[in-house]
Amino acid sequence: MSSFEPSLIRTWLFGPGMNAMIHEAMAGSGADALIVDLEDSTPSECLQEARQGLASLLASWQHHSWIKAVRINDLATEGLQDLGVALRAGAQVIVYPMAQTAAQMRALDQAITEWEHTLQRTPGATPVLPVCETALGVLEVRTLAAATPRIRMALMGTEDLAHDLCADRSPEGVELAYARQRFLVECRAAKIEPIDAPYTFGDTDGAVREATMAKRLGYRSKSVVLPEHATSVNEVLTPSQ
Numbered sequence: 694m695s696s697f698e699p700s701l702i703r704t705w706l707f708g709p710g711m712n713a714m715i716h717e718a719m720a721g722s723g724a725d726a727l728i729v730d731l732e733d734s735t736p737s738e739c740l741q742e743a744r745q746g747l748a749s750l751l752a753s754w755q756h757h758s759w760i761k762a763v764r765i766n767d768l769a770t771e772g773l774q775d776l777g778v779a780l781r782a783g784a785q786v787i788v789y790p791m792a793q794t795a796a797q798m799r800a801l802d803q804a805i806t807e808w809e810h811t812l813q814r815t816p817g818a819t820p821v822l823p824v825c826e827t828a829l830g831v832l833e834v835r836t837l838a839a840a841t842p843r844i845r846m847a848l849m850g851t852e853d854l855a856h857d858l859c860a861d862r863s864p865e866g867v868e869l870a871y872a873r874q875r876f877l878v879e880c881r882a883a884k885i886e887p888i889d890a891p892y893t894f895g896d897t898d899g900a901v902r903e904a905t906m907a908k909r910l911g912y913r914s915k916s917v918v919l920p921e922h923a924t925s926v927n928e929v930l931t932p933s934q
Contacts (some may be wrong), residue, residue: 697760697785699845699846699885699886699914700886700913700914701725702725702726702760702846702886702914703725703913703914703915704723704724704725704726704914704915704916704917705724705725705726705728705762705848705888705891705914705915705916705917706719706722706724706726706727706728706916706917706918706919707728707730707734707764707891707916707917707918707919708727708728708729708730708734708919709729709730709734709735709743710729710730710731710734710735710739710740710743710744710746710747711735711739711742711743711746715919716750716753718919719919720753720754720757722919724759724917725759725760726759726760726761726762726786727754727759727760727761727762728762728763728764728788728916729743729747729750729751729761729762729763729764729784730764730788731743731744731747731763731764731765731766731771731775731779732764732765732766732790733764733790734918740766740771744774744775744778747763747778747779747782748778748781748782748783750782751763751782751783751784752782752783755783760785760786761783761784761785761786762784762785762786762787762788762822763775763779763782763784763786763787763788764788764789764790764824765779765787765788765789765790766790767790767791768797768800768801768804772789773804776801776804776805776808777808780805780808780809780812780819781812784819785819785820786819786820786821786822787801787805787819787820787821787822788821788822788824788848789801789821789822789823789824790824790826791824791826791827791830791853792823792824792825792826792830792837792847793825793827793829793830793833793837794829794833794836794837795833795836795837795839795840796840797837798821798823798837798840798841798843798844799840799841801821801841802821802840802841802843805819805821805843817842817843819843820843820844820845820846821841821843821844822844822846822847822848822888823837823844823847823848824847824848824849824850825837825847825848825849825850825854825876826849826850826851826852826853826854826857827850827853827854827857828854828857828858828872830850830854831849831854831872831875831876831879832875832879834847834876834879834880834883834885835879835880835882835883838880838883838884838885839883844885845885845886846880846885846886846887846888846914847876847880847885847886847887847888848887848888848890848891848916849869849872849873849876849887849888849889849890850890850891851866851869851890851891851892851893852893854869854872854890855868855869858872864894864896864899866890866903869890873889873890873907873910874910877910877911877912881911886913886914887911887912887914888912888914888915888916889903889904889907889912889914889915889916890916891916891917891918892904892915892916892917892918893918895918900917903915
């Protein structure tokens with residue numbers, strides 16, 4: 694299993710599969726983990742080009758201490774191809790969208806195991822980060838964690854979760870308050886690290902406010918979606934120190 698300690702990773706920063714300016718901003722952000730998103734942030738017509746550039750992107754980050762992660766698509770769609778590209782490119786963590794069932798996690802575990810054998814890597818060395826972005830995913834996070842020892846942390850979604858709840862999304866996040874607290878309790882019970890839902894509104898003040906609130910609840914890790922105009926998320930890191 695990977696040697697990094699999830700509880701020490703304060704900030705997980707999402708960025709698209711294709712956008713050189715954002716990739717540069719991610720590299721200078723101060724975040725502990727960088728997630729190249731081949732799912733929501735990469736349009737389907739750009740996916741193949743993003744895959745082709747993934748190895749060089751991750752290689753450009755290899756001399757830094759960041760955790761380099763890749764969010765793939767669902768295995769039932771483009772995920773298997775994404776997975777192979779991500780692991781060959783050197784992804785240290787595989788991020789899985791719309792995680793809801795143990796069966797999904799077992800299928801992903803098996804697919805990663807096959808790639809680890811092909812690439813002659815230590816079996817079980819690649820962690821999985823499930824993104825729980827539906828009501829079912831939030832409620833079933835303990836079941837997901839029990840499906841494979843690769844899962845040592847889990848992340849709660851925002852936009853898709855709000856949609857699944859039929860809630861109106863707001864910068865204050867009141868519509869996700871119960872889910873945020875329930876998710877933390879379930880993760881702590883499962884002995885995995887909860888990662889607070891990504892802040893997606895693009896303003897530093899709001900991100901700091903939400904990170905501070907998440908810390909009060911018991912979260913030690915926060916996720917952020919880097920807006921196109923941003924160059925740093927250092928302010929977001931401060932409340933979690």
